Amino acid sequence: MIEATRDTVLALDGITKRFGDTLANDAISLELARGEILALLGENGAGKTTLMTILFGHYTADAGSIAVFGRPLPPGRPRAAIEAGIGMVHQHFTLADNLTVLDNVMLGTEPLWRPRSDRRAARRRLEDLAARFGLEVHADARVGDLSVGERQRVEILKSLYRDARILILDEPTAVLTPQESERLFATLARMAAEGLSIVFISHKLGEVLAASRRIVVLRAGRAVAERETAATDRHELAELMVGQRLTEPRRQPLDPGAPVFALDGVDLPRAGGSALAGVDLTVREREIVGVVGVAGNGQAGLAALASGLAAPRAGRLALFGEPVRRPSPARFVAAGVGRIPEDRHGSGVVGDMAVWENAILERARDPAFARHGWLRQGAALAFARRLIADFDIRCPGPRARTALLSGGNMQKLILGRILSADPRFILANQPTRGLDVGAIAYVHGQLLAARERGAGVLLISEDLDEVLALADRVAVIHGGRLTAPQPAGELDTRRLGLLMAGHWGEAGHAA
Amino acid sequence: MRLERRDHVPAALALAAPIGAVLAALILCAGLIAWAGAPVLEAYGRLVTGAFGSRLSLTETLARATPLMLTGLAAAVAFRARLWNIGGEGQFYIGALVAAAAGAGALALPGWLLISVLLILGAAGGAALLVVPTLLKTKAGVDEVVTTLLLNFVVLLFVSMMIEGPMKDPLAFGWPQSAPVVEHAILPDLIARTRLHAGFLIAIAAAVAFWLIDSRTVQGYESRAVGANPEAARFAGIAVDRTILRVAVFSGGLAGLAGAIEVIGLKEYLTLDLSPGYGYAGIIVAMLAQLHPLGVVAAAIFVATVFVGADSMGRSLGVPSFIADVIVAVSLLCMLVALFLARYRVRRR
Numbered sequence: 001m002i003e004a005t006r007d008t009v010l011a012l013d014g015i016t017k018r019f020g021d022t023l024a025n026d027a028i029s030l031e032l033a034r035g036e037i038l039a040l041l042g043e044n045g046a047g048k049t050t051l052m053t054i055l056f057g058h059y060t061a062d063a064g065s066i067a068v069f070g071r072p073l074p075p076g077r078p079r080a081a082i083e084a085g086i087g088m089v090h091q092h093f094t095l096a097d098n099l100t101v102l103d104n105v106m107l108g109t110e111p112l113w114r115p116r117s118d119r120r121a122a123r124r125r126l127e128d129l130a131a132r133f134g135l136e137v138h139a140d141a142r143v144g145d146l147s148v149g150e151r152q153r154v155e156i157l158k159s160l161y162r163d164a165r166i167l168i169l170d171e172p173t174a175v176l177t178p179q180e181s182e183r184l185f186a187t188l189a190r191m192a193a194e195g196l197s198i199v200f201i202s203h204k205l206g207e208v209l210a211a212s213r214r215i216v217v218l219r220a221g222r223a224v225a226e227r228e229t230a231a232t233d234r235h236e237l238a239e240l241m242v243g244q245r246l247t248e249p250r251r252q253p254l255d256p257g258a259p260v261f262a263l264d265g266v267d268l269p270r271a272g273g274s275a276l277a278g279v280d281l282t283v284r285e286r287e288i289v290g291v292v293g294v295a296g297n298g299q300a301g302l303a304a305l306a307s308g309l310a311a312p313r314a315g316r317l318a319l320f321g322e323p324v325r326r327p328s329p330a331r332f333v334a335a336g337v338g339r340i341p342e343d344r345h346g347s348g349v350v351g352d353m354a355v356w357e358n359a360i361l362e363r364a365r366d367p368a369f370a371r372h373g374w375l376r377q378g379a380a381l382a383f384a385r386r387l388i389a390d391f392d393i394r395c396p397g398p399r400a401r402t403a404l405l406s407g408g409n410m411q412k413l414i415l416g417r418i419l420s421a422d423p424r425f426i427l428a429n430q431p432t433r434g435l436d437v438g439a440i441a442y443v444h445g446q447l448l449a450a451r452e453r454g455a456g457v458l459l460i461s462e463d464l465d466e467v468l469a470l471a472d473r474v475a476v477i478h479g480g481r482l483t484a485p486q487p488a489g490e491l492d493t494r495r496l497g498l499l500m501a502g503h504w505g506e507a508g509h510a511a
Numbered sequence: 512m513r514l515e516r517r518d519h520v521p522a523a524l525a526l527a528a529p530i531g532a533v534l535a536a537l538i539l540c541a542g543l544i545a546w547a548g549a550p551v552l553e554a555y556g557r558l559v560t561g562a563f564g565s566r567l568s569l570t571e572t573l574a575r576a577t578p579l580m581l582t583g584l585a586a587a588v589a590f591r592a593r594l595w596n597i598g599g600e601g602q603f604y605i606g607a608l609v610a611a612a613a614g615a616g617a618l619a620l621p622g623w624l625l626i627s628v629l630l631i632l633g634a635a636g637g638a639a640l641l642v643v644p645t646l647l648k649t650k651a652g653v654d655e656v657v658t659t660l661l662l663n664f665v666v667l668l669f670v671s672m673m674i675e676g677p678m679k680d681p682l683a684f685g686w687p688q689s690a691p692v693v694e695h696a697i698l699p700d701l702i703a704r705t706r707l708h709a710g711f712l713i714a715i716a717a718a719v720a721f722w723l724i725d726s727r728t729v730q731g732y733e734s735r736a737v738g739a740n741p742e743a744a745r746f747a748g749i750a751v752d753r754t755i756l757r758v759a760v761f762s763g764g765l766a767g768l769a770g771a772i773e774v775i776g777l778k779e780y781l782t783l784d785l786s787p788g789y790g791y792a793g794i795i796v797a798m799l800a801q802l803h804p805l806g807v808v809a810a811a812i813f814v815a816t817v818f819v820g821a822d823s824m825g826r827s828l829g830v831p832s833f834i835a836d837v838i839v840a841v842s843l844l845c846m847l848v849a850l851f852l853a854r855y856r857v858r859r860r
Binding site: 307308309328329330331332333339341346347348349350351352353357361362364365370373374375377401 | 519728730732733739742743744746750
């Protein structure tokens, strides 16, 4: 039993939830005080989201009870949770894109039968709330026109408008740029100061340390540890999350060799982000070149060039010193390029196909897997079994549907697929986005090992720490232009932040 | 109680779902039969005996299932690759037109060779008709649902023009029909003095071939990948547009083959009532079969059973034979619901 103090606003007691054979939540108890920011830290699949969905009434717990402001919360009723003062901001927003901010906030707060709504009062209330918590948005803007960060502000305002006193944020920074995240944390601090209580779900250590006061670590459905934020550090939290000692792979100093991938004055029309203009970039053997930038500044175009999906409109593209006139994904694969796509569900794997079918997706016409147009299923299955063993892919077997794999295991499958072909150039586009600590360390280790074997790697990432840890040289992309890469040792996050925001002059533009 | 999504649909359930759906459809339609004033059980009895009760009715059912299998396969192969070919009816008629035109005596070839040439020409005609909208889709992003559907009407008008004009049979007393194909271009009967012809075996062979291609060849593998996630297929280096084009050749070819077989197997000449909507019914057959090639065989026989049996039911009990359309339509709806429900489980809380 939890001792409910005067300040306790929320108490979960022995929450247990089972899905089939898996115990998603195993007797989890925790409490939340008034004005507190509590971080719920855990890897993917640790049970964080399940716990919060039970709290919000979308799932019903098999055992355990919830009390809000000292009163028991009836299970399985989202409306009861809202009325009790709980607001939830989901990872995937629940906004109507074609309505305005004001409409979205008011939606569902008024009885349907009322002939006209009091929009003026609603607007005043919304603007008050926005000003009080630093959540500026334009009330008449169409939600579809807003940036991701602004949409999240609307989600939070929606909860506040419904008098939420307890706010649950599920992986709120997954979609935000570093700058937007910082802004979010400032807002959270202000809300806590006003007496709101916040549960903040994350698997990212840095932001948990930056934004919370207390941290509860979940692992495999159990609450395994609780720490005051001030009294812990990154290393301890990582080990608590994973449940074992972690060693971050080290980058050995190596002498780079011949160029494997080169862009020379390349222009590319707009492709889901800024158009590229006059981009020069060379990646050589035995080096990792990092490209950082705020999302939408041309990374998509750069990745398309490096994966064979796009041809430069002007300028030259060369692979292994040979100019490529008509690039295509198949030609890149055949030439020895390994490509890790940004969106592993969307373009990395075919979710509805089996693991073995995805293992040979890039090489189905290779004589190793096809003879006279017939698929050599036995060879493909054996290959998939080898990938599963060599790359530690956790799945029921090579015939399992790929969509059932976790993000980390899906990424290992993609890594296995490309690394087993021993590529000489690797494009790694956001290779660790959404992965947990263990899987991130694995991906980093594999990329560094490929570099030691002689491959050149182009690493496009929004995670500055990742780029600074892995890359030999780092370039910044902004508005479709790329800075000249600088040695990673000469850079720090502050300087990179300035470059990412477009202040090239102040940060000392070397090119 | 609540619905939860299953990770896997058990094989037994995947098989039970279509059977349950058909039973549910029969129960739902029982109300309509009772309303028409006929005893329900007897009516269904007549439906079954009408479709299977005698050698003649059984062969008639299988003869009717033959074009449905081929148009069903045409729809299934296209839909699996997300090529929405609604033009099966037009491709069927083009296949029929080509076979009727080339089979009426212009080609002097021995029987088996002539038959093979006519089938290939019919398939090529259907394929060509689907290749055009497919190229428009892959090159210019034109929606193939619209183009393939509208082409059906264009083709029907073209067929009408041809059998009223250049292909008109001078001995048909003014009826709009083409000159008949020559004697040795006609497919042999499987059973003497019935309408069941060798085209039935061709349709079965086509289903087995499609199944083998789909599950065992690189082409089948690539078209499945393109259908399930075109983005990932393109990224992996699969030639998505070329794969879709190949699928179009198969799909249009199967529908064209159906038309050619209907002409040289059954009717022997071309009229505008050659198909009672086989091209459209093929879509229903494919959906009933969950786009599985061997399921198409079963679904085509089911649909043919309902049509042939309902005719007999109508004749003997005075139930309107439109009831056949209703049974097929309700079966499809029940099937879609059953397939949806099979993906979920009911849990009590």
